[in-house]
Amino acid sequence: MxxxxxxxxxxxxxxxxxxxxxxxxxxDPFGVAIxxxxxxxxxxTIRDMLLGVQPxxxxxxxxxxxxxIGSVLFAVVFRKQLKYLTKSLFLFDxxxxxxxxxxxIEKGLGAQLDPVICVALGTVSACFGGVIRDxxxxxxxxxxxxxxxxxxxxxxxxxxxLLHYLFPNQGEFIxxxxxxxxxxxxxxxxxxxxRLPSLYKDD
Amino acid sequence: MxxxxxxxxxxxxxxxxxxxxxxxxxxDPFGVAIxxxxxxxxxxTIRDMLLGVQPxxxxxxxxxxxxxIGSVLFAVVFRKQLKYLTKSLFLFDxxxxxxxxxxxIEKGLGAQLDPVICVALGTVSACFGGVIRDxxxxxxxxxxxxxxxxxxxxxxxxxxxLLHYLFPNQGEFIxxxxxxxxxxxxxxxxxxxxRLPSLYKDD
Amino acid sequence: MxxxxxxxxxxxxxxxxxxxxxxxxxxDPFGVAIxxxxxxxxxxTIRDMLLGVQPxxxxxxxxxxxxxIGSVLFAVVFRKQLKYLTKSLFLFDxxxxxxxxxxxIEKGLGAQLDPVICVALGTVSACFGGVIRDxxxxxxxxxxxxxxxxxxxxxxxxxxxLLHYLFPNQGEFIxxxxxxxxxxxxxxxxxxxxRLPSLYKDD
Numbered sequence: 001m002x003x004x005x006x007x008x009x010x011x012x013x014x015x016x017x018x019x020x021x022x023x024x025x026x027x028d029p030f031g032v033a034i035x036x037x038x039x040x041x042x043x044x045t046i047r048d049m050l051l052g053v054q055p056x057x058x059x060x061x062x063x064x065x066x067x068x069i070g071s072v073l074f075a076v077v078f079r080k081q082l083k084y085l086t087k088s089l090f091l092f093d094x095x096x097x098x099x100x101x102x103x104x105i106e107k108g109l110g111a112q113l114d115p116v117i118c119v120a121l122g123t124v125s126a127c128f129g130g131v132i133r134d135x136x137x138x139x140x141x142x143x144x145x146x147x148x149x150x151x152x153x154x155x156x157x158x159x160x161x162l163l164h165y166l167f168p169n170q171g172e173f174i175x176x177x178x179x180x181x182x183x184x185x186x187x188x189x190x191x192x193x194x195r196l197p198s199l200y201k202d203d
Numbered sequence: 204m205x206x207x208x209x210x211x212x213x214x215x216x217x218x219x220x221x222x223x224x225x226x227x228x229x230x231d232p233f234g235v236a237i238x239x240x241x242x243x244x245x246x247x248t249i250r251d252m253l254l255g256v257q258p259x260x261x262x263x264x265x266x267x268x269x270x271x272i273g274s275v276l277f278a279v280v281f282r283k284q285l286k287y288l289t290k291s292l293f294l295f296d297x298x299x300x301x302x303x304x305x306x307x308i309e310k311g312l313g314a315q316l317d318p319v320i321c322v323a324l325g326t327v328s329a330c331f332g333g334v335i336r337d338x339x340x341x342x343x344x345x346x347x348x349x350x351x352x353x354x355x356x357x358x359x360x361x362x363x364x365l366l367h368y369l370f371p372n373q374g375e376f377i378x379x380x381x382x383x384x385x386x387x388x389x390x391x392x393x394x395x396x397x398r399l400p401s402l403y404k405d406d
Numbered sequence: 407m408x409x410x411x412x413x414x415x416x417x418x419x420x421x422x423x424x425x426x427x428x429x430x431x432x433x434d435p436f437g438v439a440i441x442x443x444x445x446x447x448x449x450x451t452i453r454d455m456l457l458g459v460q461p462x463x464x465x466x467x468x469x470x471x472x473x474x475i476g477s478v479l480f481a482v483v484f485r486k487q488l489k490y491l492t493k494s495l496f497l498f499d500x501x502x503x504x505x506x507x508x509x510x511i512e513k514g515l516g517a518q519l520d521p522v523i524c525v526a527l528g529t530v531s532a533c534f535g536g537v538i539r540d541x542x543x544x545x546x547x548x549x550x551x552x553x554x555x556x557x558x559x560x561x562x563x564x565x566x567x568l569l570h571y572l573f574p575n576q577g578e579f580i581x582x583x584x585x586x587x588x589x590x591x592x593x594x595x596x597x598x599x600x601r602l603p604s605l606y607k608d609d
Contacts, residue, residue, distance in 0.1 A: 028349070028398060028402070029400070034353060049460070050460065050461060051461050055254050056253050059253060059254070059314075062317045065319060111461060111465075113461070116471060117466075120443075121465065135542075136334070136344055141542055144542075148436075199482065229606055231601060231604065231605070233549075233557050234550045237550075258457050259456050263523075268522060338541060
């Protein structure tokens with residue numbers, strides 16, 4: 001139940017981030033809705049299809065559909081209040097990847113996968129909605145931007161298992177702490193322009 | 204049986220539309236065949252994978268494979284007769300999205316999905332073959348072009364349920380009417396340059 | 407067992423080819439790892455999802471994960487020894503498509519698919535890891551480059567069935583011979599700039 005709400009919240013965050021990118025690209029209202037939809041359900045859909053959880057969640061649970069429609073209307077109506085588009089995009093995208101990393105890990109554990117694979121699955125769930133969004137909008141895929149992105153998901157995922165080891169039976173605390181690790185690393189990375197060390201001499 | 208034929212017809216239409224785009228891009232014969240194949244089966248494959256209908260249709264029913272090969276040969280041989288490439292592309296693509304919208308809705312109903320989700324599934328089936336085609340060909344994805352596109356699928360899908368309500372037990376009539384709604388809206392949209400209202404002041 | 411090893415070898419070859427493309431694109435270490443991962447498991451993942459073999463192989467067998475990580479480390483550390491990046495990329499990519507074509511055909515036969523569909527499935531498995539790699543890196547998808555590429559997979563796939571007809575019960579010999587057919591055709595195509603005949607008068 002608790003992580004069902006995380007899933008909904010992640011959907012809202014990603015839908016809004018999709019609207020932000022689509023507005024920057026000046027798409028028509030329906031293009032905006034499609035990008036929001038694809039961003040919000042893309043990562044979870046790939047996750048479900050990899051696991052064989054089908055029909056995928058949003059097909060059988062209409063809540064996701066209405067949540068996305070609602071988020072799109074909200075984001076379009078209040079787009080002037082969300083003045084600093086870039087900052088809003090960053091914020092909602094970051095919340096989205098934090099939530100989806102942990103939801104993906106949970107679903108992987110539910111399918112009895114190895115922890116290392118759960119982290120990979122969480123990272124894929126978190127990042128690939130944004131990757132599809134960027135490919136459709138002909139942007140450089142978000143995972144290749146200079147500041148640490150997928151690395152934040154991986155570190156958050158590892159902290160999930162570390163916390164489980166240190167504090168067994170503290171489910172909800174661990175969820176929230178791992179989500180915050182992802183968000184915090186991402187904010188620090190963007191604020192201080194943290195990058196991974198370069199592989200190239202002349203950088 | 205009836206909508207099996209719709210599925211075949213949609214496959215032919217999309218395969219030919221794929222050939223048209225690939226010829227414009229001056230791909231080699233095999234590139235043309237691949238684009239035709241991906242366009243024709245892309246939307247249906249995503250639909251089947253979302254629903255968990257696997258192995259997907261074209262893997263177990265070889266008819267689709269031979270229909271696509273036949274359509275490619277036809278379209279390549281008669282490409283001079285199909286002189287007005289752009290118009291042919293428009294025509295076949297439009298027939299394709301009309302047919303696939305209704306086939307997708309039918310499959311969604313068969314999996315007992317909510318009507319609103321069936322419309323979304325039909326729209327995805329109809330549009331994403333073309334989206335994959337355009338991404339591979341490095342074109343702007345068809346759903347973002349200015350004239351109404353996915354909107355036509357959605358309106359056709361809604362009319363499907365409206366007609367079902369008005370004329371219960373008229374299966375085949377409703378199929379054909381809904382397909383014609385999609386096609387008609389799309390033709391009107393392109394003829395009269397109908398667009399959705401803009402979200403941007405300076406448009 | 408034998409073709410499990412082919413699968414592993416194909417994964418190594420594709421992972422290294424992914425590293426090569428990513429280094430050319432000057433991605434950061436994590437971007438390099440992601441491209442390697444996606445290239446190595448992309449084709450097989452699509453194959454498994456089309457067939458309904460889920461959870462897909464790399465989720466339940468961690469060997470693939472560690473093999474990819476190992477290949478990435480190897481390729482990054484020895485990237486100076488792999489001086490001629492373009493040639494190395496070509497070599498590893500070619501080995502990868504040879505192996506994956508045959509593994510895909512085998513899996514198709516295991517699911518009792520028609521031979522012609524098995525060849526299509528093998529070709530998709532072999533080519534689409536590279537296609538996803540190129541889309542993410544914003545390169546022209548590999549299947550559309552001028553020299554024969556997917557055609558090599560198809561001819562190798564056909565030779566698999568021809569050899570089966572000529573030499574029944576020679577499993578491993580046939581695997582290896584078909585793989586070599588793919589690799590040989592590809593090498594000849596690139597060496598002698600072999601292309602399919604053009605569809606366009608002014609070429």
